[in-house]
Amino acid sequence: MGKIMDRRQKKTRDLIFKAFIGLLSKKHYNQITVGEIIEHANVGRATFYAHFETKDFLLKNLCEELFGHIFDCTKTQPTHNKYIFDCNAPSSVFLHLYQHLEKNDNNILRLLSCPNNELFLKYFKDCLISLIESQLNIFDDKRNKEIPLNLWINHIAVTFVETIRWWLDNGTKQSPQTMTNYFLALV
Amino acid sequence: MGKIMDRRQKKTRDLIFKAFIGLLSKKHYNQITVGEIIEHANVGRATFYAHFETKDFLLKNLCEELFGHIFDCTKTQPTHNKYIFDCNAPSSVFLHLYQHLEKNDNNILRLLSCPNNELFLKYFKDCLISLIESQLNIFDDKRNKEIPLNLWINHIAVTFVETIRWWLDNGTKQSPQTMTNYFLALV
DNA sequence: TATTTTATTGAACGATATGTTCGGTATTGA
DNA sequence: TCAATACCGAACATATCGTTCAATAAAATA
Numbered sequence: 001m002g003k004i005m006d007r008r009q010k011k012t013r014d015l016i017f018k019a020f021i022g023l024l025s026k027k028h029y030n031q032i033t034v035g036e037i038i039e040h041a042n043v044g045r046a047t048f049y050a051h052f053e054t055k056d057f058l059l060k061n062l063c064e065e066l067f068g069h070i071f072d073c074t075k076t077q078p079t080h081n082k083y084i085f086d087c088n089a090p091s092s093v094f095l096h097l098y099q100h101l102e103k104n105d106n107n108i109l110r111l112l113s114c115p116n117n118e119l120f121l122k123y124f125k126d127c128l129i130s131l132i133e134s135q136l137n138i139f140d141d142k143r144n145k146e147i148p149l150n151l152w153i154n155h156i157a158v159t160f161v162e163t164i165r166w167w168l169d170n171g172t173k174q175s176p177q178t179m180t181n182y183f184l185a186l187v
Numbered sequence: 188m189g190k191i192m193d194r195r196q197k198k199t200r201d202l203i204f205k206a207f208i209g210l211l212s213k214k215h216y217n218q219i220t221v222g223e224i225i226e227h228a229n230v231g232r233a234t235f236y237a238h239f240e241t242k243d244f245l246l247k248n249l250c251e252e253l254f255g256h257i258f259d260c261t262k263t264q265p266t267h268n269k270y271i272f273d274c275n276a277p278s279s280v281f282l283h284l285y286q287h288l289e290k291n292d293n294n295i296l297r298l299l300s301c302p303n304n305e306l307f308l309k310y311f312k313d314c315l316i317s318l319i320e321s322q323l324n325i326f327d328d329k330r331n332k333e334i335p336l337n338l339w340i341n342h343i344a345v346t347f348v349e350t351i352r353w354w355l356d357n358g359t360k361q362s363p364q365t366m367t368n369y370f371l372a373l374v
Numbered sequence: 375t376a377t378t379t380t381a382t383t384g385a386a387c388g389a390t391a392t393g394t395t396c397g398g399t400a401t402t403g404a
Numbered sequence: 405t406c407a408a409t410a411c412c413g414a415a416c417a418t419a420t421c422g423t424t425c426a427a428t429a430a431a432a433t434a
Contacts, residue, residue, distance in 0.1 A: 008401065008410050030217060033391060044412045049393065118305075144372045151353045155373050158349050159342060166338045185331045186342050195381050195430065220420060231383045236422065379432070385425095392419075399412075404405100 013051055015041040017062055021107060025114040029059070063123040066108055070100055071127045093135055094160065094183060098176035101164065113168040121161050128157040142187060159187050200238055202228040204249055208294060212301040216246070250310040253295055257287055258314045280322055281347065281370060285363035288351065300355040308348050315344040329374060346374050 005013075019040035023032045034055060038048045052058040101108060111120050132153055143152060163183045167174060174182075192200075206227035210219045221242060225235050239245040288295060298307050319340055330339060350370045354361060361369075 006402065006410065012411075034393085035391070046394080046396090046413075047411055050410075054393090118309075122305075147369055147372055148353075148357075151350070151369065151373075154349055154353060155346060158345055162341055162345050163338070166335075166341060170335075182334055182338065185334055186338075193381065193431065199382075221422085222420070233384075233423080233425090234382055237381075241422090375434100377432100377434080379430105381428100381430075383426100383428075387424080388422100390419100390421075393417095395416080396414095397412105399410105401410075402408085404407090 009051075012041070012043050012047055015043055016048060016051060016058065017065070019043075020058060020062060021111060024116050025110055027115070029116045029119060059119065063120065066111070066120075067124060067127050070097070070105075070108075071131060093131065093138075095176055095180045097160075098164075098167075098179045102172065102176055109168065109172070112164065117165070117168075121165060124164075125157050125161050128160060129153060132156050139187065156187055159183065196238075199228070199230050199234055202230055203235065203238060203245065204252070206230075207245060207249060208298060211303045212297055214302075216303045216306060246306065250307065253298070253307075254311060254314055257284070257292075258318060280318065280325075282363055282367045284347075285351075285354075285366045289359065289363055296355065296359070299351065304352070304355075308352060311351075312344050312348050315347060316340060319343050326374065343374055346370065 016037060019037050020032075022040060023036060032055070034045070034048060037055075037058075038045055041048075052061065101112070104110075111117065112124075136153070139152075139156060147155075160183055163179055163186070167179055203224060206224050207219075209227060210223060219242070221232070221235060224242075224245075225232055228235075239248065288299070291297075298304065299311075323340070326339075326343060334342075347370055350366055350373070354366055
């Protein structure tokens with residue numbers, strides 16, 4: 001994973017990712033072939049399989065690369081989030097996520113709004129859940145104690161994911177702050 | 188769709204559906220082959236393709252068959268729902284859906300809790316959205332007018348779907364009434 | 375019942391995709 | 405400079421797809 005990579009390795013890895021992303025934004029995951037990927041990446045067939053066991057693993061690795069560091073910077077120091085984000089509002093983590101997305105690092109938006117966005121939103125949700133678990137106190141005032149805890153956590157995560165989906169479907173016109181307000185109003 | 192069917196047609200159609208459901212509860216949709224389906228259904232290859240253009244169409248038809256009538260009975264007389272369900276509570280439609288699922292007609296539960304449940308929950312959500320659009324007044328008291336309408340409707344649908352997912356994951360131990368309460372508390 | 379219509383069968387086919395192998399080449403890092 | 409290693413790319417066996425067709429069996433109709 002974090003191993004030091006030969007320049008060549010990193011280069012072809014990036015080429016494959018880039019080609020894959022390009023294809024994902026055009027056609028459905030299921031009908032993308034390895035042949036197409038290596039053609040667009042301009043990479044040998046054997047090379048592809050030297051890097052990725054399977055198309056599914058390619059997807060998994062791509063998700064880790066894309067979302068990994070977004071959530072990393074919220075997790076590495078879970079108890080100090082407020083200060084990291086230089087903000088005391090309880091919603092800072094979520095505001096920060098909207099802002100991060102708006103910056104569109106690594107073309108994440110392109111993937112989250114493409115026909116295959118389910119693939120990524122699902123992965124995104126899994127990351128979110130562990131984040132929310134560590135930030136649960138934020139929602140204490142909104143919680144109905146009747147509701148089972150894991151149902152509640154899941155509901156928060158899903159609500160957040162759906163605000164993002166809606167945001168993207170509507171052209172990302174709203175500000176991160178507005179989206180945070182929508183999110184908090186819904187939950 | 189509703190055409191009169193030759194006995195043979197209905198028979199093979201059911202055999203294929205049954206085989207498909209059996210496979211869906213064992214392995215991932217993507218790695219189910221037409222070959223496996225016809226083998227388990229004990230049906231000729233050409234016969235399969237005479238019924239279904241594609242595996243994707245098979246899935247679509249299965250969804251329509253499974254969910255079609257559940258939602259049909261809520262839609263055919265949209266203005267009279269209260270009386271159909273013999274209940275005056277505004278939540279009756281949703282209570283009725285939980286009850287319907289609990290009866291487990293057509294092994295719907297098996298599909299909604301299998302590893303492929305995303306496939307069905309997604310379809311279920313789409314049906315839900317049009318149902319909710321026709322029942323929106325039920326949620327008038329809970330709605331924050333700041334929130335865009337389609338975001339709001341989507342949120343209600345997703346919340347309902349997620350309560351079902353949670354219900355199934357936890358063994359369907361709660362009563363439909365309890366689930367309705369959870370749902371209304373979340374939304 | 376006799377006849378016509380329709381559905382199923384199963385083998386065979388071409389096309390496409392998969393994942394692997396291997397000898398040769400080019401790049402890298404020390 | 406040189407040893408290690410990543411890439412190439414063609415070839416291969418295997419698997420799945422979706423279609424075709426002539427033969428057979430079952431249902432609908434008269």
